[in-house]
Amino acid sequence: MPDLSFIARNASFLFDGLLLSLTLTAAGVIGGLAVGIALVLVRLFTGVVGNCVVDAYVFVFRAIPLILVIFWFYFMVPLILGRPVGAWTSAIVAFTLFEGAYYSEILRAGLKSVRAGQMHAALAGGMNRAQALRYVIFPQAITAMIPIFLTQAIILFQDTSLVFVVSLHDFLTATTIIANRDGRLVETYASACLVYYLICLAATAGVDRLKRTFAR
Amino acid sequence: MFIRKISLLAAIVTTLLPTMARAQDADTALKRIQQTKAVTIGFRESAAPFAYLDEGRQASGYSVAICNRIAQEIGRKLNIPHIEIRYVPVTPQTRIPLIANGTIDIECGTTVNSLGRQEQVDFSYAVALAEGRLLVKKNSGIQDLSDLNGKIIALAAGTTAERYVRAVLDRTKINVRVLQVRDNAEGLLAVNSRRVDAFVNDAVLLGGVLRTAQNKDDLAIVGKPLSFEQVAFMVGKNNSGLLTIINGTIARMLASGDLHRLYDQWITPYGVPIDGAVDALFKIEAIAE
Amino acid sequence: MNYQWNWSLLLDEPYAGWLLAGLGWTVALSVVGWVIALPLGTAIGIARTSSSRWLRVLSGFYVSVFRNIPLLLQMFVWFFVVPELLPDRLGLWFKRDLPNPEFWTAALALAFYTSGRLAELFRAGLQAVPRGQVMAADATGMSRPQALRHVIMPQALRIILPPLTSEFLSIVKNSSLALTIGVLELTAQSRQIENFTFHGFEAFGAATAFYMLVALILNLVMVSLRRTLTLPVAV
Incomplete structure (x- = not known):
């Protein structure tokens, strides 16, 4: 049985790291959803130009690696703004804008999944476009989208480990610091794998259950 | 179509950025x-x-x-x-x-x-x-940079060691492979796991990282100073x-x-x-x- | 700040060379990772739909391991942990004597991570082929491998082609994580240039442009592939 007492000794460091990872995930989901909704609204209510801009936005953020986005926001944005941003804020902004691109595509697909006939019927029933979206399309689309949102959130939880490159002490960064300091690489990294695995597995199982409930 | 959109975006970005970058005041x-x-x-x-x-x-x-x-x-x-x-x-x-x-x-x-x-x-x-020196395993027999021909060394990315070591290597025609590590802890790790034969950095820093090592007695800081x-x-x-x-x-x-x-x-x-x-x-x- | 724009610096030596070398490593990592991941992912994906319960459980475990641990952590495990668990000689070979150990470590990490995602994709694709097709193949006396090869796979491949191209784009982007174990790929090189020249906008801008170019090319490839592979029958 390997000696795991050093993990107990560093428990609070690891726990704080995990908390930071989860907070970043929550912030990324909420911010990303807000940006995603905004992008979809731009698509719905502006013409060709708006669609073009959103297309370009989505294309750029889906083409470049998240690490590069984080570098942009950590190193370059303070130069543009003329004031410091800090690792925490820049990571949240990077995640928000990055996830926004993905969420807007999920939203778009979700809205498309509601058949066009529904829209026509609502309009024929005397609703205007906004009302039709609000009362007819969105409620149906959201049910279809929630599991996909949550799956995306699990992916984001894993991606938060990338804040490693800006020295934020998330779970993975705390793990590497402890691994290097105590020289116990095998045990430390194995434990970290187990923690991520169990969390993501549990979350995935939860999403699957939700999916089945909706399908009923 | 995509190409047009992208070039439009690129044009907007490149015209905006310089105007957003403000002149810096003192202090x-x-x-x-x-x-x-x-x-x-x-x-x-x-x-x-x-x-x-x-x-x-x-x-x-x-x-x-x-x-x-x-x-x-x-x-x-x-x-x-x-x-x-x-x-x-x-x-x-x-x-x-x-x-x-x-x-x-x-x-x-x-x-x-x-x-x-x-x-x-x-x-x-x-x-x-x-002063830049070498962190090595005692049993490696390495005493100086000249012993490193055909070996692997670790350098911390973004340090001056990266430049002066490369300069010495070019001058003396010593052939080594360089592994970039992120910091001193990782340099020690690379030496300890025999991934590299030597880690070059300031001697005091090497001493600092050596103190945290579990196997201090197997390691040594050697070589003529590579820098001042x-x-x-x-x-x-x-x-x-x-x-x-x-x-x-x-x-x-x-x-x-x-x-x-x-x-x-x-x-x-x-x-x-x-x-x-x-x-x-x-x-x-x-x-x- | 008084930012002095100097885009031409990217064309100067050694920086132009660095960027191209970085692009080369990025492409090499993606292609090598992909070449390993594709057959592996296909096999695991088929095992996921197998009639043997054991195969299904094992392949399911494989997929869940590689999909539920962050790629960055997987990369660290391949780099720091795996060589220590191997027999001494093999571990040393993996760390030192292999040409470009960091590259191969990163490529392996990418390959296994991607194979987990591809397996799920193949499973979904295989299951999307209507059951009637399988039964029809059975009825004509085809064996299970024959049915897979001649009836199910061709249809499944068409279904998963669009997500498959976006998976390739993912592996290109994910290859940037190799910078954490010392591979000087595109993102690492742009950072290196920033470090040497302090022209971050140009350096990161060049990397961004390269990644966009790769995505653009993949987009075009996907469109033309879809055109040639679409069956003449209207779906």
Whole structure:
């Protein structure tokens, strides 16, 4: 049985790291959803130009690696703004804008999944476009989208480990610091794998259950 | 179609960026400190004894101790009674961009003053001297850089070692493969796991990282000094007000002997006592009132 | 700040060379990772739909391991942990004597991570082929491998082609994580240039442009592939 007492000794460091990872995930989901909704609204209510801009936005953020986005926001944005941003804020902004691109595509697909006939019927029933979206399309689309949102959130939880490159002490960064300091690489990294695995597995199982409930 | 959209976007971005980049005023760091009532100090997490994250997750070390004094002095000069000190972890690769973009006010680690870096940042008075040497396994038989032909060495990305070692290698036609590591802890790890044969860095830093190793007795610091450099604190360009306070604090700490005490506490145990060049440096920098 | 724009610096030596070398490593990592991941992912994906319960459980475990641990952590495990668990000689070979150990470590990490995602994709694709097709193949006396090869796979491949191209784009982007174990790929090189020249906008801009170019090319490839592979029957 390997000696795991050093993990107990560093428990609070690891726990704080995990908390930071989860907070970043929550912030990324909420911010990303807000940006995603905004992008979809731009698509719905502006013409060709708006669609073009959103297309370009989505294309750029889906083409470049998240690490590069984080570098942009950590190193370059303070130069543009003329004031410091800090690792925490820049990571949240990077995640928000990055996830926004993905969420807007999920939203778009979700809205498309509601058949066009529904829209026509609502309009024929005397609703205007906004009302039709609000009362007819969105409620149906959201049910279809929630599991996909949550799956995306699990992916984001894993991606938060990338804040490693800006020295934020998330779970993975705390793990590497402890691994290097105590020289116990095998045990430390194995434990970290187990923690991520169990969390993501549990979350995935939860999403699957939700999916089945909706399908009923 | 996509291509058109992208080129449109690129055109917008390239025209916007330069106009958004503002001209910088003087002493931005002091203004920032005045506004936030806090000094933001960049420190290294794995550069003992100069700066490191201790067991209690606090910034610690020789440079950090000096900078804490500097922060108090800044608070006194700016009439901020309980000035807050914020610590931001930096790595050799992030420290200069973070000074340049204003995320940190002072970098208190183990940065070597070089002409190349002076084009981007300014340096305080030196607080220590650095000599590049090799960390090796004792049983490897490696005594100097010349023994490394056909071997693998680790260099920390973003350090001056990266440049002077490459220069020596080119000059002496020694053929080695270089592995870039992120910091000193990873350099030690690379030597210990036999991924590389030697890790090149400042001897004091090598001593600092050696102390954390479980197998100290298997390792040695060897070789003729590969460099002679000054370790100093960094601030952004056009911050003469801040630099005056920093240098004043260092000079007064030297005159009172406080800096010598810190040096003896942190650095002397690593075999570099205050004599010879360090002694001369400290005498010269103890500028009178 | 007084930012002095200097885009031509990217064309100067050694920086132009660095960028191209970085691009080369990025492409090499992606292609090598992909070449390993594709057959592996296909096999695991088929095992996921197998009639043997054991195969299904094992392949399911494989997929869940590689999908539920962050790629960055997987990369660290391959780099720091795996060589220590191997027999001494093999571990040393993996760390030192292999040409470009960091590259191969990163490529392996990418390959296994991607294979988990591809397996799920193949499973979904295989299950999307109507059951009637399988039964029809059975009825004509085809064996299970024959049915897979001639009836199910061709249809499944058409279904998963669009997500497959976006998976390739993912592996290109994910290859940037190799910078954490010392591979000087595109993102690492742009950072290196920033470190040497302090022209971050140009350096990061060049990397961004290269990644966009790769995505653009993949987009075009996907469109033309879809055109040639679409069956003449209207779906």
